Amino acid sequence: MAKIVVDVMLKPEILDPQGQAVGAALPRLGFTFAQSVRQGKRFEIEVEGDPTPAQLAEISKAAETLLANPVIETFVVRVEK
Amino acid sequence: MAKIVVDVMLKPEILDPQGQAVGAALPRLGFTFAQSVRQGKRFEIEVEGDPTPAQLAEISKAAETLLANPVIETFVVRVEK
Amino acid sequence: MKVGVVTFPGSLDDQDAARAVRFAGATPVSLWHRDSDLHGVDAVILPGGFSYGDYLRCGAISRFAPVMTSIIEQAKSGLPVLGICNGFQILCESHLLPGALTRNQGLHFLCGPQKIRIENTTSAWTSNFVQNREIVIPLKNGEGSFQCDDSTLAQLESEGRVIARYMGENPNGSRNLIAGITNARGNVVGIMPHPEHAIDSLTGPSTDGLAFFTSVLNSLVGK
Amino acid sequence: MALDTVAIASTTPDQVQPFAELGLKGDEYQRIREILGRRPSSSELAMYSVMWSEHCSYKSSKVHLRQFGEKAPKSDALLVGIGENAGVVDVGQGYAVTFKIESHNHPSFIEPYQGAATGIGGIVRDILTMGARPIAVMDPLRFGPADAPDTRRVLPGVIAGIGGYGNCLGLPNIGGEIIFDQTYAGNPLVNALCVGVMRHEQIKLAKASGPGNLVVLFGAKTGGDGIGGVSVLASETFGASGPAKRPSVQVGDPFTEKVLIECSLEIFAEDLVVGIQDLGGAGLSCATSELASGGSGGMEVELEKVPLRDPSLSPEEILMSESQERMCAIVEPSKIARFLEICEKWDVTVTVIGKVTDGDRLIITWHGEVIVDVPPRTVAHEGPVYNRPMAKPGYLDQLNAKVLDIPMPKNNPEIKAAILKLMSSANMADKSWVTAQYDKYVQGNTIQSQPQDSGMVRIDENTHLGVAISTDANASWSYLNPYEGAKLALAEAARNIATAGAKPLAVTNCLNFGSPEDPAVMWQFAETVRGLADGCLEMGLPVTGGNVSFYNQTGDVAILPTPIIGVLGVIQDVRTHMPMSFDVADLELYLLGETRADLAGSQWAYLHNERGGQAPLAHLKNEMSLIDLLLESQSLCNARHDVSQGGLTATLTEMVLENNIGATVTLEGDLATALLSETPGRVVVAVHKEKAQPLIALASKHKIAITRIGDTGGKSLTINDVALELNELRAAFTGTFPKLFG
Numbered sequence A, B: 001m002a003k004i005v006v007d008v009m010l011k012p013e014i015l016d017p018q019g020q021a022v023g024a025a026l027p028r029l030g031f032t033f034a035q036s037v038r039q040g041k042r043f044e045i046e047v048e049g050d051p052t053p054a055q056l057a058e059i060s061k062a063a064e065t066l067l068a069n070p071v072i073e074t075f076v077v078r079v080e081k
Numbered sequence C: 001m002k003v004g005v006v007t008f009p010g011s012l013d014d015q016d017a018a019r020a021v022r023f024a025g026a027t028p029v030s031l032w033h034r035d036s037d038l039h040g041v042d043a044v045i046l047p048g049g050f051s052y053g054d055y056l057r058c059g060a061i062s063r064f065a066p067v068m069t070s071i072i073e074q075a076k077s078g079l080p081v082l083g084i085c086n087g088f089q090i091l092c093e094s095h096l097l098p099g100a101l102t103r104n105q106g107l108h109f110l111c112g113p114q115k116i117r118i119e120n121t122t123s124a125w126t127s128n129f130v131q132n133r134e135i136v137i138p139l140k141n142g143e144g145s146f147q148c149d150d151s152t153l154a155q156l157e158s159e160g161r162v163i164a165r166y167m168g169e170n171p172n173g174s175r176n177l178i179a180g181i182t183n184a185r186g187n188v189v190g191i192m193p194h195p196e197h198a199i200d201s202l203t204g205p206s207t208d209g210l211a212f213f214t215s216v217l218n219s220l221v222g223k
Numbered sequence D: 001m002a003l004d005t006v007a008i009a010s011t012t013p014d015q016v017q018p019f020a021e022l023g024l025k026g027d028e029y030q031r032i033r034e035i036l037g038r039r040p041s042s043s044e045l046a047m048y049s050v051m052w053s054e055h056c057s058y059k060s061s062k063v064h065l066r067q068f069g070e071k072a073p074k075s076d077a078l079l080v081g082i083g084e085n086a087g088v089v090d091v092g093q094g095y096a097v098t099f100k101i102e103s104h105n106h107p108s109f110i111e112p113y114q115g116a117a118t119g120i121g122g123i124v125r126d127i128l129t130m131g132a133r134p135i136a137v138m139d140p141l142r143f144g145p146a147d148a149p150d151t152r153r154v155l156p157g158v159i160a161g162i163g164g165y166g167n168c169l170g171l172p173n174i175g176g177e178i179i180f181d182q183t184y185a186g187n188p189l190v191n192a193l194c195v196g197v198m199r200h201e202q203i204k205l206a207k208a209s210g211p212g213n214l215v216v217l218f219g220a221k222t223g224g225d226g227i228g229g230v231s232v233l234a235s236e237t238f239g240a241s242g243p244a245k246r247p248s249v250q251v252g253d254p255f256t257e258k259v260l261i262e263c264s265l266e267i268f269a270e271d272l273v274v275g276i277q278d279l280g281g282a283g284l285s286c287a288t289s290e291l292a293s294g295g296s297g298g299m300e301v302e303l304e305k306v307p308l309r310d311p312s313l314s315p316e317e318i319l320m321s322e323s324q325e326r327m328c329a330i331v332e333p334s335k336i337a338r339f340l341e342i343c344e345k346w347d348v349t350v351t352v353i354g355k356v357t358d359g360d361r362l363i364i365t366w367h368g369e370v371i372v373d374v375p376p377r378t379v380a381h382e383g384p385v386y387n388r389p390m391a392k393p394g395y396l397d398q399l400n401a402k403v404l405d406i407p408m409p410k411n412n413p414e415i416k417a418a419i420l421k422l423m424s425s426a427n428m429a430d431k432s433w434v435t436a437q438y439d440k441y442v443q444g445n446t447i448q449s450q451p452q453d454s455g456m457v458r459i460d461e462n463t464h465l466g467v468a469i470s471t472d473a474n475a476s477w478s479y480l481n482p483y484e485g486a487k488l489a490l491a492e493a494a495r496n497i498a499t500a501g502a503k504p505l506a507v508t509n510c511l512n513f514g515s516p517e518d519p520a521v522m523w524q525f526a527e528t529v530r531g532l533a534d535g536c537l538e539m540g541l542p543v544t545g546g547n548v549s550f551y552n553q554t555g556d557v558a559i560l561p562t563p564i565i566g567v568l569g570v571i572q573d574v575r576t577h578m579p580m581s582f583d584v585a586d587l588e589l590y591l592l593g594e595t596r597a598d599l600a601g602s603q604w605a606y607l608h609n610e611r612g613g614q615a616p617l618a619h620l621k622n623e624m625s626l627i628d629l630l631l632e633s634q635s636l637c638n639a640r641h642d643v644s645q646g647g648l649t650a651t652l653t654e655m656v657l658e659n660n661i662g663a664t665v666t667l668e669g670d671l672a673t674a675l676l677s678e679t680p681g682r683v684v685v686a687v688h689k690e691k692a693q694p695l696i697a698l699a700s701k702h703k704i705a706i707t708r709i710g711d712t713g714g715k716s717l718t719i720n721d722v723a724l725e726l727n728e729l730r731a732a733f734t735g736t737f738p739k740l741f742g
């Protein structure tokens, strides 16, 4: 079993109220180091055996059509051990 | 500027309706590679300069109190270049 | 006149939309998400709700339902389609309308009467309004913030495709206070607040919403 | 350790079993051995331990709750009474309505969002189980002090959870309560009410009858949710390697529940089930034993057929799992094909897991081995019953005897300051920060919702028939006098139904208390039940069901006794409903009922940390006359609003702010008392001038005091010589929640 991770983030120009809210809450809790916070999604997909390049391409396709909305989001696909 | 990433996932024993919904949708679209899908959150936190160990410890603390709910979630903090 | 109302698993306002169609004097026909046949309807409403739980992104999964394949195809050749709330989200995910609806700026689900101004009265679903009429209909959603890139926004504005705009304070962070838009042809309209909940003052804040449904009847008759 | 079967249990009588860890007392364990004539298998032990828990068996409350049956008023309206998942009442025109309140207190403290969400999910399934379409929800809530850091964790999560789950089900939220008190810190109360409607002939019951009929499990797959406690058994079963981690928190999936509702309703419409039960607390243990017990007793279940989310679950765990969004139905073999077809249509997982037999034992097997063989009644309905010791708390006499020493406002500036202070206090302030997170429009039948006196929904679009519901509790009064407190809550809920124009018909309740093992708490509980039963008898309203939540306490400190009383009423024509606020000027304002100096337990006393004094007495005859008056004067009134917590100050403030039309009011006697006293049995009414005389005549016919107190109009609330601009009043009233919770 291998784990493929797809990270989906809002494009930088799209408003991210969730990230903003976290960014605003951190200093109230005494954490003052953050310059900015963005919140996105992380998908962990389990596949049988070591993923082939063809499989990874398919997953990229799935990310583009379903997991992310290219109008507002970007994504990265990677294999995690 | 460095980017610290906090990945937050539901604990494996906790029901993940979102991941389930995605897992059920993929095969309907012809993507049959996934054995299971879990959906979590990804936070990207920008900090000035290279993060110090003290800063990372502080972020772990923040993750525990704010970004994740330890009752149902686990998290990982890491630096991304 | 037959107006189809689609039910996805998780649709909630389908009965309300059907009632609004009846109030307007047409016959509602219920369409099932798995059925690609549109049963000869003259127009289609995608109602509010949480189709497929609205997991992942609102409307992201519904867009691939068999019924949507037919609707997308026929919308491109002029079938009037109105997406309300979740329906608007589905239309954006289907790329029948530009932009996307994202999490409300205040991060809460918000429900209450909302004042909007009708700014386009040429679409299939707004032709019975007087230009710039201000109306009050319910707004209720968690992800109603309309977002798009600058060029899309400029195009929507210059082509007069903003159907309705929020009045007063921005309730959810939508760009340019956009509450609803139409495609270039004017047959596909997405609106975030709920006209179907404002057809009877006993149960809604006004009867202002009815004109959306009578509009489409007029535009069909005029054909 | 391997699978523990009934056969093994019979030959190993001396094996030590962890009954105490599972919450069973020594004598309870002995009783199980007597019933079975041997030691229980570990699966049987699991079942008995959950089913005999306080939560499922009502072992401490049963002896008291009996009064609801014994003192029940004669009522033709009651179609299904206490004992089923929820009571059912006849509302006419062939319609039956079912409603019930449940608590989800402790889970909501641990994980506020999921705890509250699954609370909504659970009560909705109870209503669905009766064969009804759920049509609305309500949420009476209690929290620790509004400005306490933990409240800032708990409250927003609870609200988001209730909204998140209820909104996604498409159920309008039509009312509730939010009250803060120190005793709820660490013990928030999350009570949830659901109401549903069906035709008389559609009523379903939890009974497994007809040998050969199939036991069908449908809905979500079973995971390890909510079985933290049973892990002692699991760890024995699994030996040293240990089972996978078991979550103590249940996570809800409202989408699955929405689909389950539609699927079930379609199944009901085609009359495909003989009996049905939802899976809530105690999961399959409860559903199978209650279904079998409700029928003739015989049932066989093949437990390995249960579809699992987590394949590592042991049979004991499967029996106890509290995974949400599941139902169990009894289906005739000839109807199973259609049943499966409907489940397929809705993409609902469905499995036949067993059948009804002509025996009288519930037999559960695991891959062919018998692991449970019990008389189901002993599990479901014949658990232990305790007559726990009770004693009037020692502090109470002294508390009641206390002469109140609360600073009262003495001059006009102080009166004005008092009004603003009271109306901006968290208990009295505007709650729309909360209620705006709830969908109130969905289904298109909501006639009244927050902040009206009661919630009201239409149940027939053609005949305009509707029902109204209000939930109320005044824990401060219950603390001072639990017997009167229960009656007063009942009276208030009934009054709130009648102000809206509906006729009170039936009662549900959720009794939230501390530990029943504390004699003082047990006394509060017993007095509450006695008061409610007496009150219901006097008012002619049957109790149709309810829920008891014990152990709401931190250390030795129990919560205030909090009996949440829900009253359901019927309105023949919802178009005649009466709003709480006037929308025009130049109406005359009248106060119905008398004002006495009732400051004990009032919000003004609470604001000054004064807990003592004597609660008002309930005058239910008088309350009933008031209700008659309200119902008869329906066509005369323009608006009316109940006077309760916060006294006339709150009533008038809420009336003027709702539609932004002011009022000028003149009050006789001591102004501070007139404004802050919380004497029950009062209503403020707005009428057109020409309707005033008939109203006065009706009031005198019903022997209800009526006092002209002022007129509507203007942009201020002016009381004697104290004038408050509506804007100023509004800022005080609406600013509090956003300031506290963002």
Ligand SMILES: Nc1ncnc2c1ncn2[C@@H]1O[C@H](COP(=O)(O)OP(=O)(O)O)[C@@H](O)[C@H]1O
Residues within 6 Å of the ligand: D055, D056, D065, D068, D081, D082, D083, D084, D085, D086, D087, D102, D126, D280, D281, D509, D510, D511, D543, D544, D545, D546, D547, D548
């Ligand atoms: N306070 C109460 N007043 C009246 N009936 C009650 C009360 N508490 C529990 N009951 C009744 O006892 C029965 C069992 O309750 P409960 O175990 O909570 O049912 P369920 O498991 O279906 O939620 C139900 O019929 C319920 O209405």
Ligand SMILES: [Mg+2]
Residues within 6 Å of the ligand: D085, D126, D129, D278, D280
């Ligand atoms: Mg039940």
